[in-house]
Amino acid sequence: MSKRSRTPDPETASALATQLRAILSKFKRRLREHGGRDDLTPSQISVILRLEKDGAATVSSLARAEAMRPQSMSTIVNSLHDAGLLSGTPDPNDGRKTLMSLTKKCQKRIQESRAAKQDWLSTTIQQKLSAQEQEKLSSALKLLSRLAED
DSSP states (O other), X not given: OOXXXXXXXXXXXXXXXXXXXXXXXXXXXXXXXXXXXXXXXXXXXXXXXXXXXHOOBOHHHHHHHTTSOHHHHHHHHHHHHHTTSEEEEEETTEEEXXXXXXXXXXXXXXXXXXXXXXXXXXXXXXXXXXXXXXXXXXXXXXXXXXXXXX
């Protein structure tokens, strides 16, 4: 009796990649639906998440980080500022520049959105998956984590 080869199959990997992208895309949409108001563009969300992660930044440094023209970034930042989600303070190192940061309103909105997504996902896992399926999901998450590593 010969053992079956465990060599990765490129066709299987390609099919898995296709399925995974489709499922993750649908999953992302579902999370967005349950995250509360989603009247922000992907670019606006990206700027907010960058400021949350890296802290206050100038429009030009945000533009570099997001690989876009400063004029385009100014438009995004101005719309977020007008919505009360960003505030600006003079840069202590160069008074001609303004450091943009998240307002309390924005931070509250982020927390509420994350909590709503967490609640929906926790409830959905509990309602739709048995204890054994939840264990399988835990194992699958470890594999997905490995795929996402740099």
